[in-house]
Amino acid sequence: MEELNRITPEQFKAQTKFPVVVVLDSIRSMNNIGSIFRTCDAFNVEKLYLCGITACPPQKEISKTALGATESVDWEYAEDVVALVQKLKKDGYTTFMIEQVDESHMLDQFSFQDHEKIALIAGNEVYGVSDELLPICDAAIEIPQFGTKHSLNVTIATGIVLWEAVRSKLAVGH
Amino acid sequence: MEELNRITPEQFKAQTKFPVVVVLDSIRSMNNIGSIFRTCDAFNVEKLYLCGITACPPQKEISKTALGATESVDWEYAEDVVALVQKLKKDGYTTFMIEQVDESHMLDQFSFQDHEKIALIAGNEVYGVSDELLPICDAAIEIPQFGTKHSLNVTIATGIVLWEAVRSKLAVGH
Numbered sequence: 186m187e188e189l190n191r192i193t194p195e196q197f198k199a200q201t202k203f204p205v206v207v208v209l210d211s212i213r214s215m216n217n218i219g220s221i222f223r224t225c226d227a228f229n230v231e232k233l234y235l236c237g238i239t240a241c242p243p244q245k246e247i248s249k250t251a252l253g254a255t256e257s258v259d260w261e262y263a264e265d266v267v268a269l270v271q272k273l274k275k276d277g278y279t280t281f282m283i284e285q286v287d288e289s290h291m292l293d294q295f296s297f298q299d300h301e302k303i304a305l306i307a308g309n310e311v312y313g314v315s316d317e318l319l320p321i322c323d324a325a326i327e328i329p330q331f332g333t334k335h336s337l338n339v340t341i342a343t344g345i346v347l348w349e350a351v352r353s354k355l356a357v358g359h
Numbered sequence: 360m361e362e363l364n365r366i367t368p369e370q371f372k373a374q375t376k377f378p379v380v381v382v383l384d385s386i387r388s389m390n391n392i393g394s395i396f397r398t399c400d401a402f403n404v405e406k407l408y409l410c411g412i413t414a415c416p417p418q419k420e421i422s423k424t425a426l427g428a429t430e431s432v433d434w435e436y437a438e439d440v441v442a443l444v445q446k447l448k449k450d451g452y453t454t455f456m457i458e459q460v461d462e463s464h465m466l467d468q469f470s471f472q473d474h475e476k477i478a479l480i481a482g483n484e485v486y487g488v489s490d491e492l493l494p495i496c497d498a499a500i501e502i503p504q505f506g507t508k509h510s511l512n513v514t515i516a517t518g519i520v521l522w523e524a525v526r527s528k529l530a531v532g533h
Contacts, residue, residue, distance in 0.1 A: 226506035332400035341518040
Protein backbone atom coordinates (compact mmCIF):
# COMPACT_ATOMS: atom_id res chain seq x y z
CA MET A 186 0.00 0.00 0.00
CA GLU A 187 1.27 3.46 -0.84
CA GLU A 188 2.02 6.29 1.55
CA LEU A 189 -1.25 8.15 1.94
CA ASN A 190 0.21 11.64 2.45
CA ARG A 191 -2.24 12.47 5.18
CA ILE A 192 -2.23 16.07 6.33
CA THR A 193 -3.23 17.62 9.65
CA PRO A 194 -6.41 19.71 10.10
CA GLU A 195 -4.13 22.77 10.35
CA GLN A 196 -2.42 21.92 7.05
CA PHE A 197 -5.84 21.32 5.50
CA LYS A 198 -7.10 24.71 6.62
CA ALA A 199 -3.98 26.36 5.19
CA GLN A 200 -4.00 24.66 1.79
CA THR A 201 -5.63 26.25 -1.27
CA LYS A 202 -9.13 24.87 -1.76
CA PHE A 203 -11.01 24.11 -4.93
CA PRO A 204 -13.45 27.00 -5.52
CA VAL A 205 -16.34 24.72 -4.64
CA VAL A 206 -18.79 25.03 -1.75
CA VAL A 207 -21.49 22.59 -0.63
CA VAL A 208 -24.84 23.72 0.78
CA LEU A 209 -26.99 21.32 2.82
CA ASP A 210 -30.63 22.38 2.67
CA SER A 211 -32.35 20.84 5.72
CA ILE A 212 -30.63 17.46 5.85
CA ARG A 213 -32.35 15.45 8.56
CA SER A 214 -29.89 12.63 9.31
CA MET A 215 -26.79 13.41 11.36
CA ASN A 216 -25.15 10.32 9.83
CA ASN A 217 -25.63 11.90 6.43
CA ILE A 218 -24.29 15.27 7.59
CA GLY A 219 -21.16 13.64 9.03
CA SER A 220 -20.62 11.58 5.91
CA ILE A 221 -20.79 14.72 3.74
CA PHE A 222 -18.23 16.42 6.05
CA ARG A 223 -15.91 13.49 5.37
CA THR A 224 -16.43 13.76 1.60
CA CYS A 225 -15.83 17.54 1.72
CA ASP A 226 -12.53 16.91 3.51
CA ALA A 227 -11.44 14.35 0.90
CA PHE A 228 -12.36 16.69 -1.96
CA ASN A 229 -10.75 19.82 -0.51
CA VAL A 230 -13.96 21.84 -0.46
CA GLU A 231 -13.79 25.55 0.36
CA LYS A 232 -16.76 25.58 2.72
CA LEU A 233 -19.76 23.54 3.83
CA TYR A 234 -22.94 25.48 4.64
CA LEU A 235 -25.49 23.92 6.98
CA CYS A 236 -28.98 25.37 6.43
CA GLY A 237 -32.46 25.12 7.89
CA ILE A 238 -32.91 22.05 10.11
CA THR A 239 -29.43 20.70 9.27
CA ALA A 240 -27.70 19.97 12.59
CA CYS A 241 -24.28 21.47 13.34
CA PRO A 242 -21.22 20.06 15.10
CA PRO A 243 -20.46 19.21 17.80
CA GLN A 244 -22.85 16.25 17.74
CA LYS A 245 -21.88 12.67 18.52
CA GLU A 246 -23.98 11.34 15.62
CA ILE A 247 -22.24 13.69 13.17
CA SER A 248 -18.77 12.76 14.47
CA LYS A 249 -19.48 9.04 14.03
CA THR A 250 -19.45 9.37 10.25
CA ALA A 251 -17.35 12.57 9.89
CA LEU A 252 -14.34 10.81 11.46
CA GLY A 253 -12.58 14.06 12.28
CA ALA A 254 -13.62 16.05 9.21
CA THR A 255 -15.61 18.50 11.35
CA GLU A 256 -12.19 19.72 12.59
CA SER A 257 -10.75 20.27 9.11
CA VAL A 258 -13.62 21.40 6.86
CA ASP A 259 -14.62 25.05 7.17
CA TRP A 260 -18.36 25.22 7.89
CA GLU A 261 -21.03 27.77 8.76
CA TYR A 262 -24.67 27.62 9.78
CA ALA A 263 -27.00 29.71 7.60
CA GLU A 264 -30.63 29.37 8.62
CA ASP A 265 -32.13 30.85 5.44
CA VAL A 266 -30.98 28.82 2.43
CA VAL A 267 -32.60 31.22 -0.05
CA ALA A 268 -30.69 34.20 1.36
CA LEU A 269 -27.48 32.15 1.35
CA VAL A 270 -27.86 31.09 -2.29
CA GLN A 271 -28.56 34.69 -3.28
CA LYS A 272 -25.40 35.76 -1.46
CA LEU A 273 -23.35 33.03 -3.13
CA LYS A 274 -24.60 34.16 -6.55
CA LYS A 275 -23.63 37.74 -5.72
CA ASP A 276 -20.18 36.44 -4.72
CA GLY A 277 -19.76 34.90 -8.17
CA TYR A 278 -20.70 31.29 -7.55
CA THR A 279 -22.74 29.40 -10.13
CA THR A 280 -25.37 27.66 -8.02
CA PHE A 281 -26.42 24.11 -8.86
CA MET A 282 -29.11 22.17 -7.06
CA ILE A 283 -28.76 18.40 -7.14
CA GLU A 284 -32.35 17.56 -8.01
CA GLN A 285 -34.66 15.75 -10.41
CA VAL A 286 -36.73 18.50 -12.05
CA ASP A 287 -38.02 19.07 -15.57
CA GLU A 288 -35.21 21.51 -16.30
CA SER A 289 -32.43 19.28 -14.95
CA HIS A 290 -29.18 18.86 -16.82
CA MET A 291 -28.26 15.18 -16.89
CA LEU A 292 -24.84 14.76 -15.27
CA ASP A 293 -23.43 12.67 -18.12
CA GLN A 294 -24.23 15.43 -20.59
CA PHE A 295 -23.01 18.27 -18.46
CA SER A 296 -19.61 19.79 -17.74
CA PHE A 297 -18.61 22.01 -14.85
CA GLN A 298 -15.60 23.23 -16.82
CA ASP A 299 -17.15 26.55 -17.81
CA HIS A 300 -17.81 27.44 -14.18
CA GLU A 301 -15.05 28.86 -12.01
CA LYS A 302 -16.80 29.12 -8.64
CA ILE A 303 -19.28 26.34 -7.96
CA ALA A 304 -21.94 25.94 -5.26
CA LEU A 305 -23.68 22.56 -5.01
CA ILE A 306 -26.95 22.41 -3.09
CA ALA A 307 -28.22 19.10 -1.69
CA GLY A 308 -31.71 18.79 -0.25
CA ASN A 309 -33.69 16.99 2.42
CA GLU A 310 -33.77 13.18 2.30
CA VAL A 311 -37.54 13.12 1.67
CA TYR A 312 -38.52 16.48 0.22
CA GLY A 313 -35.38 17.30 -1.76
CA VAL A 314 -34.20 20.85 -2.30
CA SER A 315 -36.59 23.65 -1.18
CA ASP A 316 -39.09 24.68 -3.87
CA GLU A 317 -38.12 28.31 -3.28
CA LEU A 318 -34.65 27.56 -4.68
CA LEU A 319 -35.92 26.35 -8.05
CA PRO A 320 -36.25 29.82 -9.62
CA ILE A 321 -33.12 31.08 -7.86
CA CYS A 322 -30.48 28.44 -8.59
CA ASP A 323 -28.63 28.78 -11.88
CA ALA A 324 -29.28 25.16 -12.82
CA ALA A 325 -30.33 21.74 -11.58
CA ILE A 326 -28.10 18.71 -12.02
CA GLU A 327 -29.61 15.22 -12.17
CA ILE A 328 -27.79 11.93 -11.90
CA PRO A 329 -29.29 9.50 -14.46
CA GLN A 330 -31.00 6.64 -12.66
CA PHE A 331 -32.57 3.42 -13.87
CA GLY A 332 -33.91 1.63 -10.80
CA THR A 333 -37.04 0.98 -8.80
CA LYS A 334 -36.54 3.79 -6.31
CA HIS A 335 -35.28 6.48 -8.62
CA SER A 336 -33.44 7.97 -5.72
CA LEU A 337 -29.91 7.81 -4.42
CA ASN A 338 -28.94 8.44 -0.83
CA VAL A 339 -28.15 12.15 -0.48
CA THR A 340 -24.55 11.45 0.58
CA ILE A 341 -23.97 9.34 -2.55
CA ALA A 342 -25.62 11.88 -4.86
CA THR A 343 -23.60 14.70 -3.30
CA GLY A 344 -20.40 12.64 -3.53
CA ILE A 345 -20.92 11.91 -7.23
CA VAL A 346 -21.77 15.48 -8.27
CA LEU A 347 -18.98 16.87 -6.09
CA TRP A 348 -16.55 14.44 -7.71
CA GLU A 349 -17.56 15.76 -11.15
CA ALA A 350 -16.99 19.33 -9.98
CA VAL A 351 -13.57 18.40 -8.55
CA ARG A 352 -12.69 16.49 -11.72
CA SER A 353 -13.34 19.64 -13.75
CA LYS A 354 -10.87 21.50 -11.52
CA LEU A 355 -8.24 18.76 -11.90
CA ALA A 356 -8.69 18.88 -15.68
CA VAL A 357 -7.72 22.56 -15.80
CA GLY A 358 -4.86 22.00 -13.37
CA HIS A 359 -6.45 24.09 -10.66
CA MET B 360 -41.03 18.04 -10.08
CA GLU B 361 -40.90 15.65 -12.98
CA GLU B 362 -42.46 12.20 -13.18
CA LEU B 363 -39.84 9.84 -11.84
CA ASN B 364 -40.66 6.83 -14.03
CA ARG B 365 -40.29 4.41 -11.18
CA ILE B 366 -40.38 0.75 -12.12
CA THR B 367 -41.36 -2.32 -10.11
CA PRO B 368 -38.79 -4.89 -8.88
CA GLU B 369 -40.17 -7.26 -11.56
CA GLN B 370 -39.67 -4.68 -14.30
CA PHE B 371 -36.18 -4.02 -12.94
CA LYS B 372 -35.29 -7.70 -13.05
CA ALA B 373 -36.55 -7.91 -16.64
CA GLN B 374 -34.75 -4.86 -18.01
CA THR B 375 -31.38 -5.09 -19.73
CA LYS B 376 -28.62 -4.26 -17.28
CA PHE B 377 -25.37 -2.44 -17.80
CA PRO B 378 -22.61 -5.09 -18.07
CA VAL B 379 -21.30 -4.04 -14.68
CA VAL B 380 -21.10 -6.08 -11.49
CA VAL B 381 -20.10 -4.97 -7.99
CA VAL B 382 -18.16 -7.18 -5.58
CA LEU B 383 -18.15 -6.44 -1.84
CA ASP B 384 -15.04 -7.92 -0.23
CA SER B 385 -15.84 -8.31 3.48
CA ILE B 386 -17.83 -5.15 4.12
CA ARG B 387 -18.50 -4.96 7.85
CA SER B 388 -21.34 -2.47 8.17
CA MET B 389 -24.85 -3.55 7.22
CA ASN B 390 -25.74 0.12 6.71
CA ASN B 391 -23.03 0.28 4.08
CA ILE B 392 -24.18 -2.95 2.43
CA GLY B 393 -27.77 -1.68 2.22
CA SER B 394 -26.64 1.66 0.86
CA ILE B 395 -24.66 -0.06 -1.91
CA PHE B 396 -27.74 -2.18 -2.77
CA ARG B 397 -29.65 1.08 -3.26
CA THR B 398 -26.91 2.53 -5.47
CA CYS B 399 -26.78 -0.70 -7.54
CA ASP B 400 -30.54 -0.42 -8.08
CA ALA B 401 -30.25 3.20 -9.23
CA PHE B 402 -27.39 2.36 -11.60
CA ASN B 403 -28.97 -0.76 -13.11
CA VAL B 404 -26.17 -3.09 -12.10
CA GLU B 405 -26.17 -6.66 -13.40
CA LYS B 406 -25.29 -8.29 -10.11
CA LEU B 407 -24.00 -7.58 -6.61
CA TYR B 408 -21.68 -10.19 -5.09
CA LEU B 409 -21.39 -10.37 -1.30
CA CYS B 410 -18.11 -11.99 -0.21
CA GLY B 411 -16.33 -13.06 2.95
CA ILE B 412 -17.87 -11.53 6.08
CA THR B 413 -20.29 -9.35 4.07
CA ALA B 414 -23.77 -9.95 5.51
CA CYS B 415 -26.61 -11.03 3.20
CA PRO B 416 -30.29 -10.09 3.11
CA PRO B 417 -32.67 -10.48 4.78
CA GLN B 418 -31.31 -8.31 7.59
CA LYS B 419 -33.15 -5.43 9.19
CA GLU B 420 -30.00 -3.28 9.24
CA ILE B 421 -29.44 -3.84 5.52
CA SER B 422 -33.08 -3.04 4.66
CA LYS B 423 -32.92 0.24 6.56
CA THR B 424 -30.59 1.74 3.96
CA ALA B 425 -31.44 -0.48 0.96
CA LEU B 426 -35.03 0.83 0.98
CA GLY B 427 -36.34 -2.08 -1.10
CA ALA B 428 -33.32 -2.53 -3.37
CA THR B 429 -32.64 -6.01 -1.94
CA GLU B 430 -35.82 -7.05 -3.79
CA SER B 431 -34.73 -5.65 -7.16
CA VAL B 432 -30.96 -6.08 -7.38
CA ASP B 433 -29.73 -9.56 -8.29
CA TRP B 434 -27.25 -10.69 -5.65
CA GLU B 435 -25.27 -13.76 -4.67
CA TYR B 436 -23.08 -14.74 -1.74
CA ALA B 437 -19.60 -15.93 -2.70
CA GLU B 438 -17.46 -16.74 0.32
CA ASP B 439 -14.12 -16.80 -1.50
CA VAL B 440 -13.53 -13.44 -3.18
CA VAL B 441 -10.35 -14.65 -4.92
CA ALA B 442 -12.17 -17.55 -6.57
CA LEU B 443 -15.01 -15.21 -7.55
CA VAL B 444 -12.69 -12.66 -9.17
CA GLN B 445 -10.91 -15.43 -11.07
CA LYS B 446 -14.30 -16.68 -12.32
CA LEU B 447 -15.34 -13.16 -13.35
CA LYS B 448 -12.09 -12.75 -15.33
CA LYS B 449 -12.75 -16.08 -17.05
CA ASP B 450 -16.24 -14.82 -17.90
CA GLY B 451 -14.75 -11.80 -19.66
CA TYR B 452 -15.00 -9.13 -16.99
CA THR B 453 -12.19 -6.65 -16.51
CA THR B 454 -11.73 -6.56 -12.76
CA PHE B 455 -11.01 -3.28 -10.99
CA MET B 456 -10.35 -2.91 -7.30
CA ILE B 457 -11.23 0.45 -5.78
CA GLU B 458 -8.07 0.97 -3.78
CA GLN B 459 -5.13 3.24 -3.06
CA VAL B 460 -2.05 1.28 -4.13
CA ASP B 461 1.18 2.19 -5.89
CA GLU B 462 -0.14 0.92 -9.21
CA SER B 463 -3.50 2.71 -8.99
CA HIS B 464 -4.95 4.53 -11.96
CA MET B 465 -6.26 7.91 -10.85
CA LEU B 466 -9.97 8.09 -11.67
CA ASP B 467 -9.70 11.49 -13.38
CA GLN B 468 -7.07 10.11 -15.77
CA PHE B 469 -8.84 6.86 -16.49
CA SER B 470 -11.65 5.81 -18.80
CA PHE B 471 -13.80 2.70 -18.58
CA GLN B 472 -14.74 3.09 -22.25
CA ASP B 473 -12.36 0.39 -23.50
CA HIS B 474 -13.89 -2.18 -21.19
CA GLU B 475 -17.11 -3.96 -22.14
CA LYS B 476 -17.76 -6.05 -19.03
CA ILE B 477 -16.71 -4.39 -15.80
CA ALA B 478 -16.36 -5.77 -12.26
CA LEU B 479 -15.75 -3.27 -9.45
CA ILE B 480 -14.39 -4.61 -6.16
CA ALA B 481 -14.85 -2.62 -2.95
CA GLY B 482 -13.07 -3.65 0.24
CA ASN B 483 -13.47 -3.67 3.99
CA GLU B 484 -13.97 -0.33 5.76
CA VAL B 485 -10.70 -0.63 7.67
CA TYR B 486 -8.48 -3.04 5.76
CA GLY B 487 -9.56 -2.28 2.19
CA VAL B 488 -9.51 -4.89 -0.54
CA SER B 489 -7.87 -8.25 0.33
CA ASP B 490 -4.13 -8.32 -0.36
CA GLU B 491 -4.62 -11.58 -2.28
CA LEU B 492 -6.56 -9.66 -4.94
CA LEU B 493 -3.74 -7.25 -5.75
CA PRO B 494 -1.94 -9.59 -8.20
CA ILE B 495 -5.24 -10.95 -9.55
CA CYS B 496 -7.29 -7.86 -10.39
CA ASP B 497 -6.66 -6.29 -13.78
CA ALA B 498 -6.22 -2.83 -12.29
CA ALA B 499 -6.74 -0.63 -9.24
CA ILE B 500 -8.73 2.59 -9.46
CA GLU B 501 -8.07 5.42 -7.01
CA ILE B 502 -10.21 8.47 -6.40
CA PRO B 503 -7.91 11.50 -6.00
CA GLN B 504 -8.17 12.85 -2.46
CA PHE B 505 -6.79 15.93 -0.78
CA GLY B 506 -7.93 15.82 2.84
CA THR B 507 -6.82 14.91 6.33
CA LYS B 508 -8.22 11.39 6.32
CA HIS B 509 -7.34 10.36 2.81
CA SER B 510 -10.28 8.01 2.86
CA LEU B 511 -13.84 8.16 1.62
CA ASN B 512 -16.66 6.10 3.06
CA VAL B 513 -16.84 2.85 1.06
CA THR B 514 -20.39 3.59 -0.12
CA ILE B 515 -19.30 6.99 -1.49
CA ALA B 516 -16.18 5.59 -3.17
CA THR B 517 -18.20 2.76 -4.72
CA GLY B 518 -20.90 5.20 -5.85
CA ILE B 519 -18.38 7.48 -7.55
CA VAL B 520 -16.48 4.73 -9.38
CA LEU B 521 -19.72 2.97 -10.32
CA TRP B 522 -21.04 6.26 -11.69
CA GLU B 523 -17.95 6.57 -13.91
CA ALA B 524 -18.48 3.01 -15.18
CA VAL B 525 -22.17 3.74 -15.91
CA ARG B 526 -21.26 7.04 -17.58
CA SER B 527 -18.97 5.15 -19.96
CA LYS B 528 -21.92 2.92 -20.90
CA LEU B 529 -24.21 5.92 -21.45
CA ALA B 530 -21.53 7.51 -23.68
CA VAL B 531 -21.59 4.55 -26.05
CA GLY B 532 -25.39 4.38 -25.96
CA HIS B 533 -25.40 1.00 -24.26
